[in-house]
Amino acid sequence: MLYLVGLGLSDETDITVKGLEIVKKASRVYLEAYTSILLVDQSILESYYGRSIIVADRETVEFDSNDPSESNELLRYAATEDVALLVVGDPFGATTHADLVLRARHLGIPVSTVPNASIMSGIGACGLQLYNFGQTVSMVFFTDNWRPASFYDRVRENRQIGLHTLLLLDIKVKEQTIENMMRGNKVFEPPRYMTVGQCARQMLEIEEEKGEGVYGPDSLAIGAARVGGRNEKFVAGTLKELCDSDDALGPPLHSMVLLGRRAHELERDFARGFAVDKETWDTLWARDYGKQDAPAAPQTDDNAEEKEDAKVQASL
Amino acid sequence: MLYLVGLGLSDETDITVKGLEIVKKASRVYLEAYTSILLVDQSILESYYGRSIIVADRETVEFDSNDPSESNELLRYAATEDVALLVVGDPFGATTHADLVLRARHLGIPVSTVPNASIMSGIGACGLQLYNFGQTVSMVFFTDNWRPASFYDRVRENRQIGLHTLLLLDIKVKEQTIENMMRGNKVFEPPRYMTVGQCARQMLEIEEEKGEGVYGPDSLAIGAARVGGRNEKFVAGTLKELCDSDDALGPPLHSMVLLGRRAHELERDFARGFAVDKETWDTLWARDYGKQDAPAAPQTDDNAEEKEDAKVQASL
Incomplete structure (x- = not known):
């Protein structure tokens, strides 16, 4: 299983409880650190999560041209183990992660994502x-x-x-x-x-x-x-x-x-x-x-509608 | 202090570790349950957080016309205690919470918000x-x-x-x-x-x-x-x-x-x-x-620019 775990925006405590449970159980934990960064160092994450973390570069996460199967290091492990990829913000904030999910899907590797705050x-x-x-x-x-x-x-x-x-x-x-x-x-x-x-x-x-x-x-x-x-x-x-x-x-x-x-x-x-x-x-x-x-686009709303809109827009 | 804590989108484990620490320490915990809902019942939240939760209706959170000071139940407590308002999604997803923060600011009540996933x-x-x-x-x-x-x-x-x-x-x-x-x-x-x-x-x-x-x-x-x-x-x-x-x-x-x-x-x-x-x-x-x-707006980008764009857009 491949888990994509959103880390939120700032520090080690912005991970969700659901995300933290996955990090603690996964056999390998990668941190994607080239599309964005947290405001704390890797060592702080490691000591807080109680896990060592592998920093993933582009080759680990993205398409590996040496591997004709559309796989890469991450997906090769995820095919047989529980692998977590930690992503700053929300896992679907970056195109590159959507692409990874799509390739996992093609390879028949199940994927689970844990949302978090995004910019x-x-x-x-x-x-x-x-x-x-x-x-x-x-x-x-x-x-x-x-x-x-x-x-x-x-x-x-x-x-x-x-x-x-x-x-x-x-x-x-x-x-x-x-x-x-x-x-x-x-x-x-x-x-x-x-x-x-x-x-x-x-x-x-x-x-x-x-x-x-x-x-x-x-x-x-x-x-x-x-x-x-x-x-x-x-x-x-x-x-x-x-x-x-x-x-x-x-x-x-x-x-x-x-x-x-x-x-x-x-x-x-x-x-x-x-x-x-x-x-x-x-x-x-x-x-x-x-x-x-x-x-x-001239405004045709009446007040009642604006008020109702505001209420639904509040439903986030 | 008034804490606005995002709960994320789904269940009791979508709260962030930072948010959960605040919930455990606050003297009063409210749940805003009229602009959106979680997919689990209040009782599950209560037993998971180890706290009883007060369900906040519109009068508790929004402008209270009986109170000329722009205050309301929530802000009256927050003036002297640590009060947490739990919000489904992200605290700033809904207009009504921005309004609450603004009123707290006018009343000199410090506010801290904990972001989370929003729809x-x-x-x-x-x-x-x-x-x-x-x-x-x-x-x-x-x-x-x-x-x-x-x-x-x-x-x-x-x-x-x-x-x-x-x-x-x-x-x-x-x-x-x-x-x-x-x-x-x-x-x-x-x-x-x-x-x-x-x-x-x-x-x-x-x-x-x-x-x-x-x-x-x-x-x-x-x-x-x-x-x-x-x-x-x-x-x-x-x-x-x-x-x-x-x-x-x-x-x-x-x-x-x-x-x-x-x-x-x-x-x-x-x-x-x-x-x-x-x-x-x-x-x-x-x-x-x-x-x-x-x-x-005719496309004038060259490929290099699109590629660079994609990289930055990935930085979420």
């Missing part, structure tokens, strides 16, 4: 309502000659219908220099985690280049650090203000939300508590936000 | 990728003279840009008849939970009425039951097929996803495993899905 839902702690979010986008580190901007079109789509956009920020873990890679040196660069400041600057850079007014320096956003952790931190402000928010936010992981105009006054009031400058927040909100609907 | 992220278990979802909508029970259709506009917005839509289905818990309410009889109707079949029928009814072709009987969707539970179940098919899927799905809670065309072949293959009729699934997919972009 996709945990971001609700910033005070913005989850049902007001559009698609999630990712922001990668720009280099001198590579500044991918596909996020811009997706942000536009969300903003055209007034929705918030969650931006997931790049991490570089176990990266090799091209030189080390070519020489086969297993020497890795120090990990890098994109900050909210970097993200905000890259966004403004692309807006300046494209000039389509999808957002601007005055657009409201929320920077988030260590969501779900005991010292999680939010900073709300304009994109321009967030360019300089890294000191306030502190250590990784960071993520960011760009606000959509179809926002509710509860969201305004909640996030206002995190505002760099409350006056700016109030002024810009009054000017640009709290518009209940997009021009393309 | 918003847990739905990833159906094989559709979370970053391909647009806004979440809610579907309420239609009555003879009340058939709210605001969901239709929101589904259109999602589908116009090729995104999936998660539909949260109505629950009616502790509802009174108008007669009992007027007489002040505290007699409650049996709880009702909307099924995927009912949702699919209501959707088709509204499409027939509006005739705008936002979706149709051939649109692909996935019905989900007891997501995150040991016996979770998914059924994939056309809206027409899902009208008759309730027997296959079994007991509550149900939810549903209407697919967007901007879907990936991994999503096709994963969900195909749940298909009512695999041939229909393949045919309709080939005809209408797997289109990588919306007409309004």
